[in-house]
Every structure is written in C-alpha cells, then in structure tokens.
Amino acid sequence: MLRNPRFWLPAASLGGVLWLLYMDLDRTSPGPITPTHAQVPELVDSSSCETCHGSFDGTLAEGCATCHVEIGADLADGTGFHGTLADVDAQDCGHCHGEHYGAEVRLVNDRSYALAGIADRTAYDHAPLNFTLAGRHAELACSDCHEHADARMLAPGEKRYLGLERACVACHEDVHEGRMARDCAACHGQVQPFAEVAVFAHARFVCEGSHDAADCAACHEPESDHSVEALASFDPPTDERACRDCHESPHSRAFTTRAGAPGPATEVESCGLCHAAVHDAFAGHPAAMPVELHGASGFELAAPHDQVACADCHGTAADAALVDFADRYPGRGADECAACHTDVHGAQFDDIGFLRGSGCLACHERHSFRPSTFDVAEHALTSFELAGSHAAVACSTCHEQVHPDEPRVFHGTPADCASCHADAHRGALVGAEEGCAVCHAVTLFSEFRADAFDHDRFTSFELDGAHARAECESCHRPARQPDELGRTFGFASEVFGQPVDACATCHTDPHWGAFDSARLPGEVEGRAGCARCHLTESFREPALESFDHESWTGYPLDGAHARAECDSCHRRSELPDELGRTFGRVHEVFGQPVQDCRTCHADPHRGAFADPELPAEVSGRESCSRCHTTESFRELWAGAFDHELWTGYPIAPFHASTECTDCHAPVVEPGGRQSFAHAAGNSCSDCHADPHVGQFIVGGRTDCARCHLDAGGLDFDHGRDTRFALDETHTPLECSACHIPWPIPGGEKAVRYKPLGIECSDCHGPEYGGGR
Incomplete structure (x- = not known):
C-alpha cells in the first residue's frame, strides 16, 4: 500500500500543505504593502489580512471591493474599465495589481495595463466607457483629465481614474449656462474648437453659400428670441423666420407680400422667388425677376415696358457701387411715368385738383406721349373752358415756350381776355370780374350784348336822369374809320378833351368855379360835383333840401334873410345867358360881391x-x-x-x-x-345951456364934469378947486351968501362965481355994509 503512489502521494501533499499553513500562521505578512495601502490603519495590523484577502470562504475581489466600492459595482454590472475587460479574470485583482512588494513596485504600472490587455496606456480606447476620445481629447495625456493618473501614492479619498463625469460641463465652462436641452457633442463634437460648432446640422435651414461662413451669433443674437440657447431650449420658439428678419431689406413689406401672391410662396419665402438661397450677396444675382412676379409687385410689364431691358430702368450690377439701391429700385408704379421719364412740364400738373393722382396718363396714352389725349371736354374741367373761337386755336398759341430750355407753360396760364387780347377800351372799363365775356361773345368781340352792359358798374358813371335818355353817340361819337383794333365807338375823352370824372368835363360851370373851393365839402350824402345840389334830371331842378346857403356861399340865411325870396338877391333875367342860366348873381343885382x-x-x-x-x-x-x-x-x-x-x-x-x-x-x-x-x-354944452355963462371955460371948453356928477350932485371941494379955502367961519355959510345973481347982457342974471376976491376987504369993506 505504501508502495502504491495513489495512497502516499496525496497524504504527502496534504502534510506539506498543513506544514505550510502552520508556517504561514506564524508570519504576519508575506512582505511590506505599498505606501498607498500603508496609509490605511486597518491594513497594517496582524489581523488585517482578512480585510483584503477575505475569510476562508471569500475571494480577494470581494476583499478589495470592501474599499474599492465603485470598481466592485463595475465588476458586478459589467460596466466601467474593470467590468468591460476582455480575456482577463477581473476577480483576480492581484493578477494585475501585485502587493506586498513594498514601495518598489507600484500597484498600477505598465505591467498592470499589459496584463489587462492594454499594451499602451495612452492609446486606451475609451469607447467601452461610452466616451470616445477624438480630436483634441485624443491628443491629451491621461493626467490632463485624470489628475492622479501618474501618482505613485494616492492620498486617502483620492481616485486615480474614477470619479469623473462624461458631461462636457464637468471639464469645460458652459457658456450656455445650462439652458440647452441637447448635449454639447450634438453640436460641437471633439474635433474642432467649440466656437466652430462642427457637427451641428441645420435641419430647417441649410447653411450654404454666405450662410455657411457666417458666425452663429450673426444669426442667433445672444439673449434674443432666436439665440442658440432659446432654439435648443426645452421650450424653443416655433415661428419661422424670414430673410428680412436677419437681413435689412430694401424692399417694402407690401412688395414682398405682393411678390409671393401669384404662387404658393408666403412672405417668408418670397425672397427666394428672385434670390437664390446659395449666394454670396443679394445684389448682382444673375437671375432676372420673372415677368409675372414683376407684375405682382405692383408694376406690370405691359406695353411698352415689356420691350425694355432691366438695365434701362434699374441700371446694371456695375452701377451698384455708384448708385444706391433705393435709386435703382425706388418701388415705382406702372402709372408713375415721371419716376423714369423727365417731366417736360416741369411739375406744373403735380397739384392740379382734377388731375391729382392721375399722373401722365390723365392726358397721354400709355404707349406714347404724343399726341396728347387732353381734349376740349377735359379742358372744360380747368378754370378756362374752350368755347367759341377758342376751341379752334392751337394749344401752342396760348401755351408758349418762352425759352427753349424751359417747359411750355400750361399751369398758371392767365384766363382773362386781356392777357391774350389787346384791350380796345384802353383800361377804361372796371369792375367786371368776368372780363370781356360779360358783354362780348366768345366767338367775336363784335357780337356785343348791349343789355349786359352796366354803365355804372363798368365805367363808374351812372346813367340816370337826363343821361339815361341821351343817345350813346352824344358822349361816344363814332369814328369814320375803325382803329387798329377794329373799334369805331368813340371815347368820351375824345369828345370832351379829358376823362369824364366830373360834370364840368361835359357841362360848362355856370357858377364859374364858385363851389370848387377846398373849404367846401367834396361830397354831400355820397354825391359829388354838381350832384351835391343838382339833380340829373335838369340843372334847373336843384336839390334845395341839400343846399346849405352858409356852407356853400359863406353867407348864412337866417332871420329876415331866411324869409326873403331867392329873387330878392338873385334876380332872374328875362332871357337865359349863353349857358342857359336865368338865375341872377348877387353882384349883378348889387353891383359888387357880397x-x-x-x-x-x-x-x-x-x-x-x-x-x-x-x-x-x-x-x-x-x-x-x-x-x-x-x-x-x-x-x-x-x-x-x-x-x-x-x-x-x-x-x-x-x-x-x-x-x-x-x-x-x-x-x-x-x-x-x-x-x-x-x-x-x-360936451355937456352941446346939449345943455351953460348956466354959468362961460365962467368956467378953460381952453375954449367948459368941462361940467369937473364939478357935476352924471348921477346928480356935486363933486366940488372949495379948498381944492378954488383959490379960497373955507375956514370954520365960512363953512357954515350958504353958497348964495357969497355967490349972488349978477346981471348979464340981455337983461338976465347969472350967479357969479368968478372972478371974486379972496381978501376980507373984498367982501367985508365999508362999502359992503361992514357987517357982512
């Protein structure tokens, strides 16, 4: 069994692992961490391994996501830089970012990018991030946008690449101040500068020709209703602008409206009927205005204007620099002939009542100025009707052209007869505003209406009384031969030698000028001359009630004179004198003037x-x-x-x-x-006898008043008036005591006053009795 490797080899491997684990449990860290992580206290103690490496059933990615939350979210969502990496196990953070190498190895380095499949960090395609680097952005270094892209160590909270927004305004100033509904890239792109608006397409208005080169603000004035911000706002204006909204139009609004009337064009579109949308300038456009539009504009190109070249009326494009647009295109009407044709009448008919507004066509045909259509019937609308002989007279006979360079005179031509015809009356007739036509026919001057002649009105000489019964020839003696004007009717001045302005012109003054004195009134109750006293029926019928004897003769008739008969002083003669007068003059009666x-x-x-x-x-x-x-x-x-x-x-x-x-x-x-x-x-003695018989004669004269008062009594002072003053003895005496009667020749007596003595003995001597 021991010889069988299937049994002892796994057992040996397990033992080795257990030994290694045991050995690792005694070690705090496999090596020093990077300085960036070393700044975080939670990452430097002996129990901090799980913070990054996680528990036995966790992953390194999960540990990293504990701090790097945004990256964890990108990994989970498959977005961002880490979430979109291809052929890389994004859960194996340590694969690209080696740790426990101390400060010698950077967490983010070229190896990191290479392991992530990015051979050249500066060539990183930002397309997976939904942000394409093009144009100017492609030329930027990473640190131009990511401030800490090349930093060896990041401070707590700092981001190397994360934390930026894709919106342009995050990096660029928003000159539109947030009023735009669309993003910046929709108009500007990243290739050209912002001012060039590189990628914006005018959907409703194609920018061609001169519009393509125009600056946006030239059409979209800032802060206006059609500014860029207003048009791209959330509530843009809906009205469509016409050419005239941006371009100063030399045409009137009526012109542009009428020009679009024949077709479907509106006023907004009417400029395009004549001007191409793509052009460098409005003026000088090669296309001519269509005939039908020319008519719609208010001037129909009918005969004879249909044969006229545009330049004949509007000049050529070469003239534009010299002639103002308003001069070339003044907006003339088809009936405004004077706008193009010289007014040969010199504006004489510009303000004629019945012609006002009619222009040249009131008298001329549209296709030719000659001959004029102004006939006798229209002439009757003026102040002078062509009646009688005037109807057959040529226009030039009355309307003369005084100077070749001046117009023939029509307006203002005098309408009175005397302006054209010599006055056969030599200005003698006055007061007829109607002129010669009052008495004469318009056919011949010899056709005279005698009943229309008012002698008083026209000559200021009223025909009344005896004058009304006189024959015209009495004052207007006919000539044997007509004069140069054909007149035979004589002037009164030719008969009487002077103009008729007073009775004395025709009648001899029987008063020999006695009543022509400047001190006498020139008029009496509106009557002048002889009419002040005489009636026109007869000189023998004076208007006695108006004759003031004192005013006219200087001699008032009052008292007995007023009751006297006129014949008492103005004795009538048995036969009239050479003037037919029988009324006598005072000097003829009394031999001298009064x-x-x-x-x-x-x-x-x-x-x-x-x-x-x-x-x-x-x-x-x-x-x-x-x-x-x-x-x-x-x-x-x-x-x-x-x-x-x-x-x-x-x-x-x-x-x-x-x-x-x-x-x-x-x-x-x-x-x-x-x-x-x-x-x-x-003298008293002339009427009264002198009782003193000359005793008081002085110088041959007796002055009684020396003593006697006219009222009676005396004014006599004995001491003053005599040689003997009365003393107290003599004063009581009576006068008769001294002045006694004394005999005078003739046997009479008179009281004696002198001579008497003044001596005592003259009165008291023995011969006087002694006792006196």
Whole structure:
C-alpha cells in the first residue's frame, strides 16, 4: 500500500500543505504593502489580512471591493474599465495589481495595463466607457483629465481614474449656462474648437453659400428670441423666420407680400422667388425677376415696358457701387411715368385738383406721349373752358415756350381776355370780374350784348336822369374809320378833351368855379360835383333840401334873410345867358360881391361904426351884426351896444334913463327910409345951456364934469378947486351968501362965481355994509 503512489502521494501533499499553513500562521505578512495601502490603519495590523484577502470562504475581489466600492459595482454590472475587460479574470485583482512588494513596485504600472490587455496606456480606447476620445481629447495625456493618473501614492479619498463625469460641463465652462436641452457633442463634437460648432446640422435651414461662413451669433443674437440657447431650449420658439428678419431689406413689406401672391410662396419665402438661397450677396444675382412676379409687385410689364431691358430702368450690377439701391429700385408704379421719364412740364400738373393722382396718363396714352389725349371736354374741367373761337386755336398759341430750355407753360396760364387780347377800351372799363365775356361773345368781340352792359358798374358813371335818355353817340361819337383794333365807338375823352370824372368835363360851370373851393365839402350824402345840389334830371331842378346857403356861399340865411325870396338877391333875367342860366348873381343885382351888410343895405350910420379903431368883431359877429340881429335892424343884441365903446361917450345913470331919441332925433332919409340923427356932440354944452355963462371955460371948453356928477350932485371941494379955502367961519355959510345973481347982457342974471376976491376987504369993506 505504501508502495502504491495513489495512497502516499496525496497524504504527502496534504502534510506539506498543513506544514505550510502552520508556517504561514506564524508570519504576519508575506512582505511590506505599498505606501498607498500603508496609509490605511486597518491594513497594517496582524489581523488585517482578512480585510483584503477575505475569510476562508471569500475571494480577494470581494476583499478589495470592501474599499474599492465603485470598481466592485463595475465588476458586478459589467460596466466601467474593470467590468468591460476582455480575456482577463477581473476577480483576480492581484493578477494585475501585485502587493506586498513594498514601495518598489507600484500597484498600477505598465505591467498592470499589459496584463489587462492594454499594451499602451495612452492609446486606451475609451469607447467601452461610452466616451470616445477624438480630436483634441485624443491628443491629451491621461493626467490632463485624470489628475492622479501618474501618482505613485494616492492620498486617502483620492481616485486615480474614477470619479469623473462624461458631461462636457464637468471639464469645460458652459457658456450656455445650462439652458440647452441637447448635449454639447450634438453640436460641437471633439474635433474642432467649440466656437466652430462642427457637427451641428441645420435641419430647417441649410447653411450654404454666405450662410455657411457666417458666425452663429450673426444669426442667433445672444439673449434674443432666436439665440442658440432659446432654439435648443426645452421650450424653443416655433415661428419661422424670414430673410428680412436677419437681413435689412430694401424692399417694402407690401412688395414682398405682393411678390409671393401669384404662387404658393408666403412672405417668408418670397425672397427666394428672385434670390437664390446659395449666394454670396443679394445684389448682382444673375437671375432676372420673372415677368409675372414683376407684375405682382405692383408694376406690370405691359406695353411698352415689356420691350425694355432691366438695365434701362434699374441700371446694371456695375452701377451698384455708384448708385444706391433705393435709386435703382425706388418701388415705382406702372402709372408713375415721371419716376423714369423727365417731366417736360416741369411739375406744373403735380397739384392740379382734377388731375391729382392721375399722373401722365390723365392726358397721354400709355404707349406714347404724343399726341396728347387732353381734349376740349377735359379742358372744360380747368378754370378756362374752350368755347367759341377758342376751341379752334392751337394749344401752342396760348401755351408758349418762352425759352427753349424751359417747359411750355400750361399751369398758371392767365384766363382773362386781356392777357391774350389787346384791350380796345384802353383800361377804361372796371369792375367786371368776368372780363370781356360779360358783354362780348366768345366767338367775336363784335357780337356785343348791349343789355349786359352796366354803365355804372363798368365805367363808374351812372346813367340816370337826363343821361339815361341821351343817345350813346352824344358822349361816344363814332369814328369814320375803325382803329387798329377794329373799334369805331368813340371815347368820351375824345369828345370832351379829358376823362369824364366830373360834370364840368361835359357841362360848362355856370357858377364859374364858385363851389370848387377846398373849404367846401367834396361830397354831400355820397354825391359829388354838381350832384351835391343838382339833380340829373335838369340843372334847373336843384336839390334845395341839400343846399346849405352858409356852407356853400359863406353867407348864412337866417332871420329876415331866411324869409326873403331867392329873387330878392338873385334876380332872374328875362332871357337865359349863353349857358342857359336865368338865375341872377348877387353882384349883378348889387353891383359888387357880397362882402358885408352894406353891399345890400344902406348904412344909416354913415360909416360911423366903420372906424378901424372900433372892434371889427363882437362875439364872432361882424359888420352890422355886431349890434343888430338879422330879424330887423330895429332889434339889437342884448347888451351888444356899449355906448362908451362905440361912441366914446359913457352913459352914466342919469343919461341911461333917457330915451335914445332924446339925443338922437328920428329922421326920414331920402326915399322914406327912417333913421336917427347924430347927437349934438359929446360936451355937456352941446346939449345943455351953460348956466354959468362961460365962467368956467378953460381952453375954449367948459368941462361940467369937473364939478357935476352924471348921477346928480356935486363933486366940488372949495379948498381944492378954488383959490379960497373955507375956514370954520365960512363953512357954515350958504353958497348964495357969497355967490349972488349978477346981471348979464340981455337983461338976465347969472350967479357969479368968478372972478371974486379972496381978501376980507373984498367982501367985508365999508362999502359992503361992514357987517357982512
């Protein structure tokens, strides 16, 4: 049995194992652990073997998973680096990661990668990790992303490769700030820089031509409704943008809308009807606008425009640098001829009421400007109807072209007759706004409507009274031969030698200009000239109620004058004079013009009051009216006659009580006219006898007023007026005691006042009785 190896060989093997086990139980570790594990206290004591190696019924992988939880999960799920290794027993951790070799051998080294089937760590294909390294990522070193990839020792909690996220924002700054619904790789990829958006495809809008080279922000302005973030957000906008939303369109919205009207194109798509989607620039596109679209845009290319080249109206692409788009494509209408064609009328018809908005086609055919379609009927819509002879006149006769470089004048052409026809009346007719047509027909001037002529309105000379009955030839004498205008009807000025502006032009003034003075009124109740007083029926029928004798002659008719008959001063002649006048003039009756009362009345005072030293005027009254009223010479103005002023002799109270006739005796002049005599004189002696018989004559004159008062009494002072002053003895005496009657020649007596003596003996001598 011992010789049989089937029995002793297993027994020997078991014994050897038991011996080895026994020997191993005495050993704490087969060798020092790596510094990374040595940092963990639980792994360095004698009882720590199970922590890594597990119990008798456990595996090394399970022990490792105690600390390396993420790797354990990858192994369990078949994910991650360890869970996806092929042809390698992932449960045998020590196969790749040798331990108990101390610090000399790294847990992760080139041998580890080689045993895992990775010959070159830097070329590791990350595809099993659902992260493909391409472009810039493929060029990076492991440590660029895995910070501790090359570390010899990891600190507690540090990961060599684990712990990173696949999201771009884990490593790169998210310029979109998390607003994007899609991941970064959907647009950017890993080949080009982020700014190039390498892999994004415009599903709704193909970026071709100039759009392909455009920066994203050029179309997707940041923070706008169409920014990249807004379009890729969880709630993107649904509206579709048109070309004009990004490009400044020189076309009006009405143009782009009308251009798409014939077909299924909307305004959004209408640009593509003329402009290719792939282009470098809108301008200079070789394709011409289709004729039907040109019509839809508002300008139908009908005759004669259908034969015109585009460049004839819009210039060429070569002109674009020199001519603004708005100049080349101004949006002209088919009826706006002046937009392309020079306005030969110089804008004369731009603001004509009945033509406003019609343009050139109001008068011209669409296919040709000549001849004009503006006929007589349309001319009637203007301010001048072509009636009568005017209808046959050529347009150029009235509408002249003053200068070859200037347009022919249509608008503003005068419509009055005088602007085209010479005025046969030489401007004599006024007040007719309708012009010549008021009286003349539009066929011939000789066709005159006499009933339409208002002499008063057109000549300012009213035909009334005798004038209305006169024949026209009386003032308008016909000529034997017509003048250069064919006129034979004479002018009144040719008959009377001057324009008719007053009665005196045709009628001789029988008043010899007496009423033409500047001091007289030029009008009376709206009537001028002779009409101020005379009626047009006859000069012999004056309008007496309007004749103010004082205003017109300077002589007022009041008092007795107002009651006198006109013939009293204006004596009528038996036969009319050469002017037919019978009404006499004052100077013919009285021999001189009326100057004052004496012209007509004899002066009973014989010039006594005409002395130049006397007042010529009293209270505004002159001549006789200074004292007399016009009612009667016997009637004086109250208080008007100042006796002292006019005669030089004051009437004192005594004389004022006497009658005038006491001094001025009534007399009858030759012819029976009553008057009054002059007073005898101014001296008392002229009217009164001198009782003193000349005793007080001085210088041949006795001045009674030296002693006597006009009111009565004396103003005599014996001491002042004589040579003998009365003393106290003589004062009580009566005058008659000294002044006694004395005989005078003729047998009468007079009281003697002088000469008397002044000596005592002259009165008291013996011869006088001694006692006197």
